[in-house]
Amino acid sequence: xxxxxxxxxEKELIKYIIANSKSITPDDTAITQLNDTNLISTxxxxxxxxxxxxxxxxxxxxFKSVTVNVSDLAAxxxxxxxxxxxxxxxxxxxxxxxxxxxxxxxxxxDFYEIPLIGGDTNEASEIIIxxxxxxxxxxxxxxxxxxxxxxxxxxxxxxxxxxxxxxDVLDNIYVKRALxxxxxxxxxxxLRDYATSATDITDGLASELYTIKKDGFGFMIHEEMFDVxxxxxxxxxELELDYLDLMLHVGEDFELLFTISKENLxxxxxxCKVIGEVxxxxxxxxxxxxxxxxxxxxxGYEHYVSE
Amino acid sequence: xxxxxxxxxEKELIKYIIANSKSITPDDTAITQLNDTNLISTxxxxxxxxxxxxxxxxxxxxFKSVTVNVSDLAAxxxxxxxxxxxxxxxxxxxxxxxxxxxxxxxxxxDFYEIPLIGGDTNEASEIIIxxxxxxxxxxxxxxxxxxxxxxxxxxxxxxxxxxxxxxDVLDNIYVKRALxxxxxxxxxxxLRDYATSATDITDGLASELYTIKKDGFGFMIHEEMFDVxxxxxxxxxELELDYLDLMLHVGEDFELLFTISKENLxxxxxxCKVIGEVxxxxxxxxxxxxxxxxxxxxxGYEHYVSE
Numbered sequence: 237x238x239x240x241x242x243x244x245x246e247k248e249l250i251k252y253i254i255a256n257s258k259s260i261t262p263d264d265t266a267i268t269q270l271n272d273t274n275l276i277s278t279x280x281x282x283x284x285x286x287x288x289x290x291x292x293x294x295x296x297x298x299f300k301s302v303t304v305n306v307s308d309l310a311a312x313x314x315x316x317x318x319x320x321x322x323x324x325x326x327x328x329x330x331x332x333x334x335x336x337x338x339x340x341x342x343x344x345x346d347f348y349e350i351p352l353i354g355g356d357t358n359e360a361s362e363i364i365i366x367x368x369x370x371x372x373x374x375x376x377x378x379x380x381x382x383x384x385x386x387x388x389x390x391x392x393x394x395x396x397x398x399x400x401x402x403x404d405v406l407d408n409i410y411v412k413r414a415l416x417x418x419x420x421x422x423x424x425x426x427l428r429d430y431a432t433s434a435t436d437i438t439d440g441l442a443s444e445l446y447t448i449k450k451d452g453f454g455f456m457i458h459e460e461m462f463d464v465x466x467x468x469x470x471x472x473x474e475l476e477l478d479y480l481d482l483m484l485h486v487g488e489d490f491e492l493l494f495t496i497s498k499e500n501l502x503x504x505x506x507x508c509k510v511i512g513e514v515x516x517x518x519x520x521x522x523x524x525x526x527x528x529x530x531x532x533x534x535x536g537y538e539h540y541v542s543e
Numbered sequence: 544x545x546x547x548x549x550x551x552x553e554k555e556l557i558k559y560i561i562a563n564s565k566s567i568t569p570d571d572t573a574i575t576q577l578n579d580t581n582l583i584s585t586x587x588x589x590x591x592x593x594x595x596x597x598x599x600x601x602x603x604x605x606f607k608s609v610t611v612n613v614s615d616l617a618a619x620x621x622x623x624x625x626x627x628x629x630x631x632x633x634x635x636x637x638x639x640x641x642x643x644x645x646x647x648x649x650x651x652x653d654f655y656e657i658p659l660i661g662g663d664t665n666e667a668s669e670i671i672i673x674x675x676x677x678x679x680x681x682x683x684x685x686x687x688x689x690x691x692x693x694x695x696x697x698x699x700x701x702x703x704x705x706x707x708x709x710x711d712v713l714d715n716i717y718v719k720r721a722l723x724x725x726x727x728x729x730x731x732x733x734l735r736d737y738a739t740s741a742t743d744i745t746d747g748l749a750s751e752l753y754t755i756k757k758d759g760f761g762f763m764i765h766e767e768m769f770d771v772x773x774x775x776x777x778x779x780x781e782l783e784l785d786y787l788d789l790m791l792h793v794g795e796d797f798e799l800l801f802t803i804s805k806e807n808l809x810x811x812x813x814x815c816k817v818i819g820e821v822x823x824x825x826x827x828x829x830x831x832x833x834x835x836x837x838x839x840x841x842x843g844y845e846h847y848v849s850e
Contacts, residue, residue, distance in 0.1 A: 242634035259658030266661035327549035351566030354573035
């Protein structure tokens, strides 16, 4: 039998490329030493049918294509240097819609203070946007440099986008987060001086925890520390969705997941929430509100894939 | 009537983006000053149905995706620093074919001495490869910094790929150039110290000449300086194609088009050919072998577009 790409999945493809290249850093971005600093570079391709939910405006598509890339700079504690935009669009797209995409890109570049410095345009059967973000940092913030006893934190509420993807009413914080997430670039720059590690949450908290896990280290997460609102639980319930599943396994929040020593936590000047600690258990666990402890599954969400 | 993208064309889209961004250098690549050097960055998206001719192997697709980007570094006289690969593939692609694409990318990175430092994988209905090439140069080689009286040169034979696209027999120099072009990275590094301007030939000599043209400056190209072989003329004739049309309006050779002062020409240690000179005529002209002079049309070739 001939093996197809669909038989092994995207993560295996990435593993194959990394295993065959001598130069890839297995972190949120590439790191290239340059005299007394480090060039940080990252690229992400967004494809309309996979990455843009149905209600998303052309403007928000443009904005998001910058956010997903800048979020990787944030996770490295890098200062934005420049953004490159490769965009392919169908030839029957209306010019005004194209201009809306570009307006979203340019407004996002202003918002994150990253100049749009170059790019490429093309024709394709659907909208495809590949962004490349470049940044600089003296001290890259890696994703697996934590120690046992470090606290595990997130920069804001997680799971908002996950719930937003399920809602039809547009005017609420959940849908806003789903359609126009914001990268935590300012927070990343502050964390660089205090955190022991960081990554951004794109595929869900569970998936990111398994991505950063090292042999011999474990994570204990506490449900009560999520501080889930009654409203969140109620809406999830009405949709017959498990709210913990939304919070752990969906993602797309673009919050930062970071670790920090107990001593440094008090020095932080950013909004953040402690959700657990690094242990020596070698497993990824959750203490539920009722006191029970269960393993967190290694399962992320593949967005908008039409199978 | 609502304007569609197909009504205005790709070049107008690029013009729109450049006009609305404060930070884009209208040259072959972006240029970002970094202490005592310049970071050169560029990205190009290749789409299977548009950019890869039918006979092209998966390996050659991977190789070409590096070449088109490195060629832009060459045109700036930049030393390669790193390459990022965003690749989207159909889920029914065979794993062995995917591995062939990656082998082509990795071999090209070795060939150009540019490390593969990062990337992204995705699923799409056809193969889409977006490469980002990063480089450094103390002295960026711009495309329009020539003076009247400068000689116009190319680094090799142009039009080989153009003829290759038309041939079914694979084992000849034309098809080889069409399927596996090579970027002139070594030549670009030498030209940086001697040339007055440079760009790479992707859309055809004519199109590039119009791209670099400044008001008040003109170009006179001499057919006899092309040194067209009898074989080239014969094969084009058998295919009922105009050989001059192939040489001027197709491209995809990835040779460098550069200008140089008469004094500096003798100092060059690379294979190259003088094909004309910069004039004050304000037009782009060709002196034919028979002595007649005609205007060169501003017309490039859109490859593999199925209209």
